[in-house]
Amino acid sequence: MPQLDFSSWPPQLIWLAISFVALYFLMARVALPRIANVLEQRRDRIASDLDEAARLKGESEDAIASYEAALAEARGKAHAIAAETRVKLNAALEAERAEVDKKIAARTAKAEARIAExxxxxxxxxxxxxxxxxxxxxxxxxxxxxxxxxxxAAVKAARGA
Amino acid sequence: MATEHGGGHGSEGGLGIDPMHQFEIQRLIKLDLFGVDASFTNSSLWMIIGVALITALTVWGMSGRALVPGRLQSVAELAYEFVANMVRENVGSAGQRYFPFIFTLFMFVLASNMLGMVPYSFTVTSHIVVTFALATVVFLGVTVIGFAKHGAGFLKFFVPSGVPVALLPLLVVIEVISYLTRPVSLSVRLFANMMAGHTMLKVFAGFVIGLGVIGGWAPLAFMVAFTGLELLVAFLQAYVFAILTCIYLNDALHMHH
Incomplete structure (x- = not known):
């Protein structure tokens, strides 16, 4: 069993120490900080991207709300204008109708007078x-x-009969 | 024991393949450090390859630092998140200081196990001395952390609460023994899994050769399935090693029993 050949132990131990210590320093000083840095940057980036997305979402919600408000306002204004116009038109119509009625009444009266005459x-x-x-x-x-x-007198009596 | 195998294709008869040959340490460059053998061996080579691959994945793979990761960067981030979650769930926020160590440990064991699945490679973690060294570092580190954080109060860790006084001496002995066997169980589990799996693969590969074109298909099919299982074991043992380290660390930091 070559594992129990004690003369091979010192070189194995010495080179194990050399390679393991070298690997430890390479990992601890170079590799692991680099990986940790990259992972942290990614985490930060994802977090900031999520924040940005939330901010943009809030902005778009604000925009939607203001749009809705503007729309409601415009609708209200349109209603008001329509109502006002309707009232104005009704008044004008009424006035015209009254005038026409008056004219008709005058003419009717004239006509009736003539008929009577x-x-x-x-x-x-x-x-x-x-x-x-x-x-x-x-x-x-x-x-x-x-x-x-x-x-x-006789004619009058006959007509009256 | 170490001298009886003369090579993978020895002439000892039978199937002609020594399944233990793959675990042999070969000195590629002979080095001597103050009288201690510090040769660059095949084990050292595969340790360095593992370190290079992990570094390539986590440093070069992350060089883009892309917000939307590519393939290599995804794998590196996945490994990071995997170990980070393991530490967070098993140790909590106090364990963050030890995250680089756990990550290094997990990746080193995982790379060693996985590279061992490459044909003609060498499995670093199939040697008890390597796994025991790693387990000892974990054990000593955790013990030091325990005493540094709780002082002598860490000894209360060995005294279970709510137990009759008469039973206490026995239980304390059991607790101490179970604590001291942690590095043994940790290291033997990994080493035995790796060695057994690779030996098994080699033995069945020998059957494929031995039974030839006519009968070799059955062990070949078994080998394909077993290779899949071994890949799972390679990952699982790295995971188990890391998560047990996390659990031991949690015991030392929080002491709740």
Whole structure:
């Protein structure tokens, strides 16, 4: 068993010491700080990236909120303008309608007056014509001329009947 | 024992392959340090290769320092996070000081185990002296940390609470023995796993050769499956070594039993 060849122990121990100590210093002084540094940088970078992402998210949320507010405001303004316009238009319409109504009423009154005038004159003419006709009929039937007042009274009575 | 194998393809008959040959230490460059043999061996070579590969992965692989890692950087970061989580979960924040040591230990054992799976390579951790040295460093370090942090109060670690006084002497002895056997169990577990696995692979490889084209397929199929298992064991033993170190460290730092 070569492991129990004691003459091989000193060179093995000496070179184990040399290589292990060399490796220890290489690791402790060079390699491990470098790896730790890289890992820490990565951790920092990830943390800062997450912070940045959170910040940007907050900003976009603010932007959305202000956009929503502007939108609501604009909508309110539009409503107000619409309502105002409606009121104005209604008032104008009412005024115009009232004016037109007044005109129509005036015209109607005028027309009615004329109708009444025409009617009274027509009735007068009818009465006269009826009286004349009645006088002629009486003359033809019985001869003679009846009194004008009598005939007028008779016409009036007939018309009233 | 060390002299009886004359080479992998010896002429001792049978299958002609010595499964222990792969564990032999070969001195590539003979060196002498104040009378002590400090030769550069095949073991040293594979230790250096392991150190070079780990350094390449963690230093060169991270040289991009990319925010979105590439393949090598991902592996390096994965290894870092893996060991960091292990230390955090088993030792807590007090263990952060010892993180570089645990990381080095884990990566060194893992690289040694994995490189051992490369054909014609040498498995550094298949030698008890290497694993025992690592375990001893862990054991002594943890003991020193325990005494430095709690002073003589660390001795209370060996006295279980809520036990009848009559039983205490016995239990303290058991606790001390179990504490002292920690480096043994830690080192033997790793060394035995590595040695047994590689010996097994070699023995079955010998069967493939011995049974030839006709009968060699069965051991070959077994070897393919067993190689997969050995890769798992290579990782698992590195993990076990590191996590037990974490647990021992936690005992020394926090002393809760």
């Amino acid at each position: 025409v009617r009274t004159s027509a009735i007068g003419e009818i009465d006269a014509a009826a009286a004349d006709t009645a006088a002629e009929i009486v003359k033809a039937l019985i001869g003679g001329k009846p009194a004008k007042a009598e005939i007028a």
